[in-house]
Amino acid sequence: METKDRPVRTRFAPSPTGYMHIGNLRTALYGYLFAKKEGGKFVLRLEDTDAKRYVADAVQIIYDTLRDAGIAYDEGPDVGGPCGPYVQSERAAIYKQYAEELVRRGGAYYCFCDKERLESLKDENGVGRYDKHCLRLSEEEVREKLAAGVPYVIRQNVPETGSGSYEDLVYGTVTVDFKDIEDGVLLKSDGMPTYNFANVVDDHLMGITHVIRGSEYLSSTPKYNLMYDAFGWERPQYVHLPPIMKNAHEKLSKRNGDASYQDLVEKGYVREAIVNYIALLGWSPKDNREKMTLRELEESFSLAGINKSPAIFDEPKLRWLSGEYIKEMDDEEFARRARPFLQQSKAYGKYDEAKLLRLLKTRVEIFSEIPAKIDFLEEYGPIDPALYFNKKMKSDAEVAETVLPLAEECLKKVETFENAAVYAALVALAQERGMKNGQVLWCVRIALTGRENTPGGASEMAELLGRERTLARLQEALSQLQKA
RNA sequence: GGCCUCAUGGUCAAGCGGUUAAGACGUCGCCCUCUCACGGCGAAAACCGGGGUUCGAGUCCCCGUGGGGCUACCA
Numbered sequence: 001m002e003t004k005d006r007p008v009r010t011r012f013a014p015s016p017t018g019y020m021h022i023g024n025l026r027t028a029l030y031g032y033l034f035a036k037k038e039g040g041k042f043v044l045r046l047e048d049t050d051a052k053r054y055v056a057d058a059v060q061i062i063y064d065t066l067r068d069a070g071i072a073y074d075e076g077p078d079v080g081g082p083c084g085p086y087v088q089s090e091r092a093a094i095y096k097q098y099a100e101e102l103v104r105r106g107g108a109y110y111c112f113c114d115k116e117r118l119e120s121l122k123d124e125n126g127v128g129r130y131d132k133h134c135l136r137l138s139e140e141e142v143r144e145k146l147a148a149g150v151p152y153v154i155r156q157n158v159p160e161t162g163s164g165s166y167e168d169l170v171y172g173t174v175t176v177d178f179k180d181i182e183d184g185v186l187l188k189s190d191g192m193p194t195y196n197f198a199n200v201v202d203d204h205l206m207g208i209t210h211v212i213r214g215s216e217y218l219s220s221t222p223k224y225n226l227m228y229d230a231f232g233w234e235r236p237q238y239v240h241l242p243p244i245m246k247n248a249h250e251k252l253s254k255r256n257g258d259a260s261y262q263d264l265v266e267k268g269y270v271r272e273a274i275v276n277y278i279a280l281l282g283w284s285p286k287d288n289r290e291k292m293t294l295r296e297l298e299e300s301f302s303l304a305g306i307n308k309s310p311a312i313f314d315e316p317k318l319r320w321l322s323g324e325y326i327k328e329m330d331d332e333e334f335a336r337r338a339r340p341f342l343q344q345s346k347a348y349g350k351y352d353e354a355k356l357l358r359l360l361k362t363r364v365e366i367f368s369e370i371p372a373k374i375d376f377l378e379e380y381g382p383i384d385p386a387l388y389f390n391k392k393m394k395s396d397a398e399v400a401e402t403v404l405p406l407a408e409e410c411l412k413k414v415e416t417f418e419n420a421a422v423y424a425a426l427v428a429l430a431q432e433r434g435m436k437n438g439q440v441l442w443c444v445r446i447a448l449t450g451r452e453n454t455p456g457g458a459s460e461m462a463e464l465l466g467r468e469r470t471l472a473r474l475q476e477a478l479s480q481l482q483k484a
Numbered sequence: 485g486g487c488c489u490c491a492u493g494g495u496c497a498a499g500c501g502g503u504u505a506a507g508a509c510g511u512c513g514c515c516c517u518c519u520c521a522c523g524g525c526g527a528a529a530a531c532c533g534g535g536g537u538u539c540g541a542g543u544c545c546c547c548g549u550g551g552g553g554c555u556a557c558c559a
Contacts, residue, residue: 188557393518444519
């Protein structure tokens with residue numbers, strides 16, 4: 001049966017060595033989206049064959065991140081499925097059995113060479129290939145060494161001539177000469193398989209039709225194909241993905257301290273926006289839409305839209321997208337998500353929350369901006385006179401000095417101290433005095449908040465603060481100006 | 485070093501032999517009952533270089549340059 005006729009099965013196969021990188025998450029996302037789009041299954045498999053790299057909690061982080069991002073897998077370690085176990089360390093016996101079969105089929109061989117001999121094969125630059133020394137061992141010699149308990153590995157037997165090529169669904173034809181491929185270790189001396197072997201065995205056993213993974217495997221794929229062929233298994237389709245970069249030279253990685261999915265969530269980016277954004281890094285839909293929900297992505301995803309070149313992660317654009325999601329939220333949803341960040345502010349609980357949130361909603365792109373946006377309500381100190389300067393409003397500290405006392409008098413008389421009334425009073429004041437509205441409003445806003453940017457205009461800030469504090473702050477601001 | 489691979493504005497990214505080379509983010513400007521924003525409108529900004537092929541090349545081929553990857557008993 002041809003791959004294209006089989007029901008689509010994709011997999012995400014991370015190794016639990018730490019946090020979920022954005023690049024990893026995108027690989028998972030594409031595997032998920034492709035499976036959904038094709039009505040197939042998406043499998044999670046843990047590649048933990050390297051005991052040295054094991055990191056506690058990493059497995060849980062993988063589960064949590066995928067769940068949080070909405071990337072649901074049909075089969076996996078914690079959800080089960082017909083092809084388990086889905087954790088490679090629990091499949092050691094399987095790999096050993098297949099490795100031995102590959103030896104019988106001539107695709108691999110036992111190797112007893114020790115570290116010293118291997119080292120001696122390398123040149124001054126540390127490069128050197130294995131010389132197939134143990135391939136020449138007779139069957140009896142191998143049996144004897146095995147019986148004597150000599151440590152061994154099983155190596156792939158790569159032809160010395162010829163070449164292997166395949167059709168990558170993103171990159172097109174990829175060809176590698178076999179002479180450039182080393183007889184790599186398939187089964188380590190600790191009995192565990194290497195990635196190179198385990199991924200082939202598992203992808204076959206788990207019926208994976210489309211292998212979606214990073215482009216670092218582009219040039220090693222021919223050697224995997226050699227194994228599929230030696231076993232007589234059907235090769236899967238390959239979809240290699242370009243990396244996500246932090247800049248033109250470095251890949252995005254946790255090791256460099258770059259943001260992981262969790263970090264971004266903690267920074268207050270809207271989750272859906274993160275998923276949406278990373279979907280767009282390396283892929284674009286036919287219609288070039290940018291803001292898309294997971295469901296919409298599932299609808300429009302196609303391999304044809306995948307790019308070949310690396311994409312640089314651009315936080316400002318993610319920020320914008322996050323803001324778009326926020327503006328679309330209904331008030332209840334916004335309140336629910338914003339509340340944890342609201343609680344980080346000194347102003348929390350002291351003001352009408354609904355009023356605060358209404359002001360914040362169109363002025364915030366990521367939730368973590370919230371505390372700093374409203375801290376002025378509780379923090380009021382010396383005001384830099386330069387803030388009163390605004391070219392367009394024709395305002396400066398001098399203007400403020402005349403405006404502030406007038407505003408104070410004027411606001412004393414406002415009956416109901418709320419936005420519209422305060423606004424009307426201030427505008428009337430400006431007219432009466434032959435000033436521009438902006439001169440009054442700008443100066444009052446600065447005097448009230450001490451900030452150049454605030455989550456609302458002068459009258460809205462006054463309403464939040466209330467009459468008493470508004471008048472007190474106007475007075476304080478004025479005395480500061482007079483001293484200066 | 486060898487091999488694989490990539491190359492459109494600052495960033496993402498359309499384009500798939502004939503276009504005034506889209507769009508988005510960011511930047512700047514203007515407008516919005518002359519307050520912060522939201523929003524609207526607009527501007528600046530790109531086909532890495534050199535050879536081919538072709539009536540015609542960002543699009544195809546070759547070389548160069550630059551980037552990324554692989555070259556582990558890591559994945």
